[in-house]
Amino acid sequence: MANASLQHRRDLALGSGAELFYDTPLEIVRGEGVYLYDRDGRRYVDMYNNVPCVGHANPVVVQAMAKQQATVNVHSRYLHEGIVTFAERLAGLNHDGIESVVFSCSGTEAVEVGIQIARLATGNRGIVCTDATYHGNSELVGSLSYLGNEPPENSDVRAFPFPERYRPLEEGVSEEELCEAYLARVEACIENLKAQGPGFATLIMCSIFANEGPPDIPSGFMAKVTDLVHREGGLVIADEVQSGYGRTGLWWGYETTDFLPDIVVTGKPMGNGLPLGATAAKKAFIDAFRAEKDYFNTCAATPLQAAVGMAVLDEIERLDLIRNAAEVGDRLTRELKDRIPVNNKIGDARGYGLFIGVEMIKDKVSKEPDAKLVLSLSDRLKDKGFLTSYSGRFNNVLKIRPPLVFSHANADEFLSAFDECMGEISA
Ligand SMILES: Cc1ncc(COP(=O)(O)O)c(C=O)c1O
Incomplete structure (x- = not known):
């Protein structure tokens, strides 16, 4: 839940313009392994933060x-x-x-x-x-x-x-x-x-x-x-x-x-x-x-x-995290690549281990970047409990870069949420 009064205090204390992710910003109060928890106790799979590479609060x-x-x-x-x-x-x-x-x-x-x-x-x-x-x-x-x-x-x-x-x-x-x-x-x-x-x-x-x-x-x-x-x-x-x-x-x-x-x-x-x-x-x-x-x-x-x-x-x-990054990352990239031919909005999916980008476009012929779609997608994913963001020259690449403790099970859950969100967007 957004905390309007905390946002207001933040603007005063840190100056307006200090960036916040998502339409409705998250207030994160706790982390453990690959998970982050907001103030209401809601759990999110962290697919964005590379700093806690061996897991939050390891x-x-x-x-x-x-x-x-x-x-x-x-x-x-x-x-x-x-x-x-x-x-x-x-x-x-x-x-x-x-x-x-x-x-x-x-x-x-x-x-x-x-x-x-x-x-x-x-x-x-x-x-x-x-x-x-x-x-x-x-x-x-x-x-x-x-x-x-x-x-x-x-x-x-x-x-x-x-x-x-x-x-x-x-x-x-x-x-x-x-x-x-x-x-x-x-x-x-x-x-x-x-x-x-x-x-x-x-x-x-x-x-x-x-x-x-x-x-x-x-x-x-x-x-x-x-x-x-x-x-x-x-x-x-x-x-x-x-x-x-x-x-x-x-x-x-x-x-x-x-x-x-x-x-x-x-x-x-x-x-x-x-x-x-x-x-x-x-x-x-x-x-x-x-x-x-x-x-x-x-x-x-x-x-x-x-x-x-x-x-x-x-x-x-x-924790054998380098092997984990190779195995989980390569599989997730492969699964995302499989979606390219069946979805006109996915231009490309590529990555190196657990650094993966999904390039969103308006259509396959023009390859025109669709930054708005990525924003909407990462907001929807957040609402389903998965934290991602965007990157790339045109800000149209969904950025997936989780802590290295991200598992195959996390990847499966994410893929279901991703498909649901893409379905909602094109509906
Ligand atoms: C490739 C690369 N190099 C250097 C930096 C700078 O690191 P820091 O924010 O710790 O100064 C960043 C930060 O995002 C980065 O992405």
């Missing part, structure tokens, strides 16, 4: 947090076994070129550190990103957001159209030719940065382009673009804030989409809700960053972050 994580707080929590300028072990473990989960870690408190900070590392390593400033991305909200990182066709003049940022097969850059060409077309756009961005002064430091990409869709990527693009960046003297940053930590059915999104980044950025799920971000790279890059920047972040690289971060990793392994 008791092992809660206990680790409480135990560490009850023991000691200090800033990072003291020796502490826990934080070193956590950094070693995080680096060890990555490919061999990733050796050392800088901890921070958010994805935004971790991306910003990644860009600074790339700038120091290359001596250049220029950044290439996609035209429909989001990597965070600071002035620098926010300047990469949703640039569309016309990035700002005199900036160090250039944007290329994100690689996709549903609305391809060129129609009627082979997948290989499509891949080359996107690569040519990246190359043009790099040449332009070199010609105009900033030079080329880095290409930053979410490993599955989560905020862009996530699209089906023309095969071979990620490895080829990585080669291109290296030939041009730049570094590749993999933003794993959404795609990391088992989301795709492998530890890292870059394993799923098959490339080897120079810098890996993580955030959201790392602390299951405790603010925790990390930027990892080879030791020489991190050493150069430390030498130049004297980076310090008061609440980062603390015993508390380490204890919670280790508990999250333990839980992912103990």
Whole structure:
């Protein structure tokens, strides 16, 4: 139930315009596993929140947090076994070129550190990103957001159209030719940065382009673009804030989409809700960053972050959540794909493990995006007890991104509700 007086107080206390989901906003008071509960005790299957990756109120994580707080929590300028072990473990989960870690408190900070590392390593400033991305909200990182066709003049940022097969850059060409077309756009961005002064430091990409869709990527693009960046003297940053930590059915999104980044950025799920971000790279890059920047972040690289971060990793392994993401996610995507030929409003269904997008359109010929339909669909799903939202360049993609404890049974219940809602909408 909406609480009008709480909404009014919220407007005063937080300022009007702080976004709320759904026509009738939810007041959530409790979470457990994959479920959230509102003020009236109504239960919802959470299919949106990736931060509580090992489940809301996970008791092992809660206990680790409480135990560490009850023991000691200090800033990072003291020796502490826990934080070193956590950094070693995080680096060890990555490919061999990733050796050392800088901890921070958010994805935004971790991306910003990644860009600074790339700038120091290359001596250049220029950044290439996609035209429909989001990597965070600071002035620098926010300047990469949703640039569309016309990035700002005199900036160090250039944007290329994100690689996709549903609305391809060129129609009627082979997948290989499509891949080359996107690569040519990246190359043009790099040449332009070199010609105009900033030079080329880095290409930053979410490993599955989560905020862009996530699209089906023309095969071979990620490895080829990585080669291109290296030939041009730049570094590749993999933003794993959404795609990391088992989301795709492998530890890292870059394993799923098959490339080897120079810098890996993580955030959201790392602390299951405790603010925790990390930027990892080879030791020489991190050493150069430390030498130049004297980076310090008061609440980062603390015993508390380490204890919670280790508990999250333990839980992912103990509960076999990466396999779960692969199995449940792949099956749910398949079932949603089966609905494409029988429903004119479903343009596409695609995903990587438990990050799934269902593209809603007005009709199959025009493929015109239908953002209104997605809003209505996610409101109806909410009324039936399933929390989703929207994403994509046109806000017309139903976004499914549950905690990794989401089960086959949850998927079955969701599919029934989805069919009912689609039936109601087309009635
Ligand atoms: C891909 C990606 N990178 C970075 C961020 C920024 O993370 P944070 O909100 O923790 O700063 C986000 C946030 O949504 C994101 O989606």
